[in-house]
Amino acid sequence: MKRKDLRDRGSITVEAAICLPFFIIVVISFVFLIKVYFAHEIIQHAITAACDEMSVYSLMYYSTNAEELVVGLQKFYDSEKVSNELENAGLLQYIREFGKDATDYLRAQAVLVPITKILVREHLGNSLDKADLRLKNLNIPKGLEGIDFTHSKLLADGRSIDIVAEYKLEFPFLSQLLPGIKITQTASACIWAGEDGVSSLKGDSQENEQCVWNLDKIKRGREIRRLQGANLPFNFPVISKYANGTATSIKSLNLDEIYYHNTDNLNNKIKEYIRKLQEFNGGKSGSVTIDGSQIYRKELILVVPETDITNAQLQTLNKCIDIAKEKGISLKIVKAYGKQNNIKNGVDNGKGY
Incomplete structure (x- = not known):
């Protein structure tokens, strides 16, 4: 009887040892799914807020050329959120040099993406270190640098800003073997064009009447x-x-x-x-x-x-x-x-x- 009890106990121990790793994987997977949800919500909030903020200043894109654009956006550049970063990156000089034609979308893209990163970072954690730490804790390995904004569009249709954020979430286990989850999120906003709307800037007032x-x-x-x-x-x-x-x-x-x-x-x-x-x-x-x-x-x-x-x-x-x-x-x-x-x-x- 004692031998049988020992065999039973040994069998239970072996079964527990076999089942335990699978149980741990299930728990980790559940936690990972929660992280996916939180990552989606946090990043969506950040890009939506950034998009809304930029849409207010984009009126200058319609009504001015680049030199006037720089003056019109000076208040935006001087804000606590972006002034230092833009100055360090030399973007003001870049706009003056390459942004003469305010209807050139490709040149505008060179401004949209850096400003997007700055504003998104601010809405994620007020500083680069905090934003990176927050994103890395959500299994985005490179932090803010792991989010690709290059597919964002500025006035592609003539009146809106579209921020596109693409990133990959790594699995908490077997990350070298499993490809991870690729996620794409978007936020859009029409530019603010005053009480008369964008069309008033284009000379369509008679038709609007x-x-x-x-x-x-x-x-x-x-x-x-x-x-x-x-x-x-x-x-x-x-x-x-x-x-x-x-x-x-x-x-x-x-x-x-x-x-x-x-x-x-x-x-x-x-x-x-x-x-x-x-x-x-x-x-x-x-x-x-x-x-x-x-x-x-x-x-x-x-x-x-x-x-x-x-x-x-x-x-x-x-x-x-x-x-x-x-x-x-x-x-x-x-x-x-x-x-x-x-x-x-x-x-x-x-x-x-």
Whole structure:
């Protein structure tokens, strides 16, 4: 009996010795997943704050040339956050020497990335050592230097800043064998262009004074996109705006047109918008690329004129809101920008923008 007890105890010891490493790996993996979440949230907060801060100063990019830009941004450069770093890096001289043409995106990139690093560092830990330590504790081996901002864009679409942060998280075990996890995060913000907007700087004031619902459909679509804060090129597939993981499609329908008095036509058109947005899984236009893995939320903004909506149209709109919700899309109906002066009573072709 004693020998049997010894054998049983020995068997339990062996089994425990075999299971213990796997249990430890499971615990470490769980902790690592928590670190992945925290790393994502911390970096997203930092790049979003940096993006918002830079967007305020980017108005000068539109309204001035480089020498005026340096003067206009002097307050920004003199702030406690960036003055020393910019001076040490010689960026002020670099801007004066290479940034003569304020519409040259490639030259602007040379300024965007260094300033992004400085502001992100400040939002991560106030100093390089603190930021590096915080990131290394989250399994980003090179700290702040391990985050690549080179794919960021300044005014690629003419009106927004897009910060792209790419980095790799190393596994806490077998890091030499396992490739690690590559993560890409983005933050976008339209530049602040004063109360009159960017278009006032471009000489479009006469067109802006005209009611958008009196424009032809393509011009109306462009103008409403702009007014709703679109930050993607007009020919970008399906969506008009992307910010912080949200892909937004901006559409407009003139409910006063006879074609949309027929609720079947109205229902079919909105369902078509919903279907296209549901199927959208990333796209590219020129230098602007959005990958499906970067999209966490989808939103459809439908702009309609400030006119009386019939009960039948209202029921159709509410029905479409429910349909969109079932497909994971937030449909928002926005009544704005007046109404058309002269309503066409003919049959519309059903093309909305």
